[in-house]
């Protein structure tokens with residue numbers, strides 16, 4: 001039985017590639033307004049799990065419900081429209097456009113008739129760009145060409161482009177890779193801020209960063225969940241130390 005209060009309910013999810021189960025009967029629930037971090041050794045299935053949730057990969061069996069709507073079998077763009085945003089490791093911003101323009105083009109126009117009408121209301125778009133730019137710490141860079149931003153700022157801009165669509169579930173794969181320590185601190189603050197009104201799932205290897213941001217940690221191993229709970233409990237779990245943290 002699913003609990004309909006969860007933002008995301010994944011139940012008995014399995015995907016097999018040529019008989020190899022990269023995700024193996026996995027069950028996971030994420031609350032609304034929760035920041036969940038997924039950790040685990042290379043090949044544990046973390047990225048594949050996010051691929052299944054966003055629709056990049058098709059499940060072999062099991063269920064993925066978002067706000068109680070079944071996602072398996074639904075096309076990727078429809079999942080985006082339902083409110084699922086996914087950020088990959090390499091930023092896919094428009095380098096030749098300004099920060100403002102990057103955010104502006106990300107304003108959802110086709111989500112609904114109302115959305116299409118709203119697109120014509122440029123004041124509304126501008127207001128949304130301003131809110132998001134402040135959220136991602138780029139409000140004083142709106143006219144800067146995106147290609148001139150630092151690596152960290154590019155990552156934040158891409159998060160901002162996703163935020164323009166007001167996703168209710170945002171998934172990020174190793175968001176601090178390649179960032180300076182100051183950029184990491186700012187990213188931790190950003191993620192904490194944006195998880196106040198949406199569910200956020202982050203895949204991360206940096207344990208200090210995980211400890212800073214996670215409400216709850218899920219440890220994956222061989223396509224299954226090895227442990228789940230608050231960071232201190234997970235870190236002290238001998239099974240987790242054995243397969244991941246001890247290495």
Ligand SMILES: Nc1ncnc2c1ncn2[C@@H]1O[C@H](COP(=O)(O)OP(=O)(O)OP(=O)(O)O)[C@@H](O)[C@H]1O
Nearest residue numbers: 017018021022040041042043044045046047048049
């Ligand atoms: N499209 C695919 N075809 C075949 N095998 C795949 C495919 N995608 C993933 N796999 C396999 O599934 C397993 C899980 O991979 P996945 O990338 O999800 O792990 P991960 O936990 O994200 O690892 P990392 O921390 O290295 O990113 C790996 O053994 C991988 O080789």
